[in-house]
Amino acid sequence: MRLQLLQLVLAALCSTACTSKTANIPFYIISNGETPSLGRPGLTPIGKQRAESCIPNVFSQLNIGLIITCTVDRDGKEGLKCAAANETAVPLAKTLGINISTCATGDGADDDCPNNTLQKFNKNSNQSVLFVWDSTDMEDLIENVDTDAGLDNDQLALHADLILTVNPKDLRNVAVTSMNCTGIDGTA
Template identity: 45%
Template sequence: MLVALLYTLALFSSALSITLNNTIYLITNAEKPSLGRLGLSPRGMERAQNCIPSVFENLNIGLIITCTPNITTNACVPANTTAAPLAAKLGLVPDTSCGTGDDADIDCVDDLLREYEAREYDAKSNQSVLIIWDSSDIDDLLDNLNLELPEGEDEDNLAIFADIILIKNRKQPLVEISMNCTAIGDGQAPGSF
């Protein structure tokens, strides 16, 4: 029985590359407008300006990582627009150094997380990290970080539902919760058809 338990733990630990001491929160951009228009929809702006800051402002965030915006392709513009109100409230500048889409450095986010934790004597080194990523590339980010969603969950939901928060805390499995912001639902918007 002990051998089976050790084998299970070994499999579990090798399946997750992120074993940092910092709590990591991962979300996608807030709701985007249709037809590939730039920025966020009115519902997305409401989420970015009112919901996300109220959810994350007391979670000891010391670093915000987001992909690099590309105005020409609209890649990652919604993620950066989503990050801006919380970053301003916390007095942080999001790190956008990891690229976007095909230009993204696949090891960059993992490297940033490890560098952040390694700052032993920095007062921020034990603070939480928030990653806000473009919803169209979230599956690639999870693959690059070797993170697996909780059993039965679908990566496509991360691109569809902007209220999902993934939490990675030390060697614990990835947890999925809702932002649970009142007046911002995931259903059909009032007056739409």
């Protein structure tokens, strides 16, 4: 009788503790590294330095288990949109030995993809998720993961050093910090 009661109590505790464990894991949002002017493709030398050395140094310490980035919209009208985000994400994914998941952008895209991918991953993991998104589409991502908190989306698009740390228990509680990349960013 006592053993059964203990098992029931432990099961009840685990059901609340185990679910809240993954619900407390923060997720992160960054934009692509610096890109050339006039819409030219790829990353600038500074953007490559950020992607290859700084981002892996910053995020390898944060228990990242999944990286989600955007892909070109399905009808292809937006050309190379998201290519810089993917180029930014690849060095970290290689450092961590993890795959990159993608969500389409633009007309006809599944707006729920970022949030659904995040939720699906969180059901079976105690690791964090990092979104690496196209700087020109940051507003849509923030809306699609239900994280607004009055953030200035123009500022997010302009500053490649910003990290948004989102508390999933309070999606309005977003911390904005700088990567503080040596030789790239000033002090925050």
